[in-house]
Amino acid sequence: MRRGRLRGRSALVFTIGFAAAACGGSTQTSQETTSPPAATEPGSTTTVVVADPPPESSTTMPPSTEPAGPAPIEDLTGVREAIVRIVGTGTFADPAAGIQANVPGSGSGFIIDASGLAVTNNHVVTGAALLEVYVGGEDTARNARVVAVSECSDLAVIDIDGDGYRSLDWYDGPVTAGTSIYAAGFPLGDAEYTVLDGIVSKERATGETSWASVDAVIEHSADTLPGSSGGPIVTADGRVAAVNYAGNDVGQAFAIGLDVARPVVDVLSGGTDFESIGINGEALFDGTSSGIWVYSVESGTPADDAGIEAGDLLLSMESLQLATDGTMADYCDVLRSHMPTDTLAIEVYRSSTDELLEGQLNGRPLVVTTSFRTEFDEVVADDGSGFEYTEYMTVTDDSALISTSVPVEWLDVDRRGWSSVLATGVDEIIGPALSAAPDLDDFVSGWGTPGVFIGASPLITMSVEETLDQFDFTGDCVYDGRYAYDDGVYTGLYDLYYDCGADGSVFFQVIAEPADRTWIAMVQIVAVTDADLAAADEIFSTFTVQPLAG
Secondary structure, three states: OOOOOOOOOOOOOOOOOOOOOOOOOOOOOOOOOOOOOOOOOOOEEEEEEEHHHOOOOOOOOOOEEEOOOOOOOOOOOHHHHHEEEEEEEEEEOOOOOEEEEEEEEHHHHHHOOOOOOOEHHHHHOOOEEEEEEOOOOOOOEEEEEEEEOOOOOOEEEEEEEEOHHHHOEEEEOOOOOOOOOEEEEOOHHHOOOEEEEEEEEEEOOOOOOOOOOOEEEEOOOOOOOEEEOEEEEEOOOOEEEEEEEEEOOOEEEEEEEEEHHHHHHHHHHHOOOOOOOOOOEEEEEEOOOOOEEEEEEEEOHHHHHHOOOOOOOEEEEEEEEEEOOOOOOHHHHHHHHHOOOOOOEEEEEOOOOOOEEEEEEEEOOOOOOHHHHHHHHOOOOOOOOOOOOOOOOEOOOOOOOOEEEEEEOOEEEEOOOOOOOOOOOOOOOOOOOOEEEEOHHHHOOOOOOEEEEEEOOOEEEEEEEEHOOOOOOOOOOEEEEEEEEEEOOEEEEEEEEEEEOOOEEEEEEEEEEOOOOOEEEEEEEEEEEEHHHHHHHHHHHHHHEEOOOO
């Protein structure tokens, strides 16, 4: 009987040690004790204005008063009154340390409006259950809430309780190499306000990091340490020239430039998230596998609605594998290519349960999927080569009703219809079909060549189980058993065979159907090595059948 496939993807186990960004929020060993918010607001001045009496009237009008608002900050000395230390407490998942509950982390920020709006980094505040803000070196914390965030630009706007604050204005001149600047903030979570001087050493540095993807970045020489994140880079007249967000252990420090910071902050100040799904995440890459590690999730966001949890690894979006270069670039490019409300397919690995999940942002929530590599890597012979498929291509049948992604090495493709006796007892075309392998003749005639066959038909009236019972390969293989199949889109059953032929290959025979049960699909895959199991998971995660007419 002609073999003729299935759907899912490789689950990953990371043993990577993770190093936090040099200017990321510092983590404290114990939570600080805070008292209630101060009853007094930052100092303001009042000017008494005496109105001239109205013309043609002898009546004397009482004097009127109008508050003039906080005095503008126009020098470096005054900057400290608008700088804030932010302590965010929440539960975060670290890839090395695991789940850490009620962990306080510290970062910096700066006030941009007298009402209490302040700018900081996304990675300082997103996912925190509680935000406490110390203004200008005060000893008493004030509560604050997150207004909006941008993951890709690593910016956030928060709203501090109260009003009448002194605030900083944006610098309106060119920021060029050699410009003298100052980094203001609270490095290492120290309650003592710190200012460090330097110069702009590079006007346009790369903004691709493991936790952000920023188009306009300056490099500067002012020292930064964990806890400096979100603080401003200011000029001598107290104007904000950039927002601190990164540093490294070789003395380089980076800040988000005005070209990005000002327009993004304007959007965030209005309460709208920008280039964000609601995670505090970081790109991880171990040389083979990659994804976006999720430290925490903001409640009520697309990520939360989809079922993403702290400790998840976001593997792909719209079938694009993420973080293959160790940065957020691909992740952010996907967000920039879509509207915030678009439905996006996602794939997630959950290390806590060793499960692979598939679902959608702004669509159906995550569900556990079948992963053949995770479940059956021990039944495939290891050739010791360490070979992995690294590139995939999309293939379709002649009618473009069936599509999937296969390794580029599987160049031999047959797109003709499914010829079978399953529907009528006569060997005839009963629906579309697609086959792919390095060599289709070898794939069909033996067990030593990997490959896939997919056929779909609306004419088969048997149940999934009855259809699967029509096939028996025990003459060439050892039968392992029958299992439930669920890829998040289609459900059914599959039979597993191993030790097939002289090469000891593994064979999957899958029968699946959509929720409306209007057609049945058959998927057959031969896996010769562990790399073929990974290819099987990729095929299953991308396998689709368009609606078929009866």
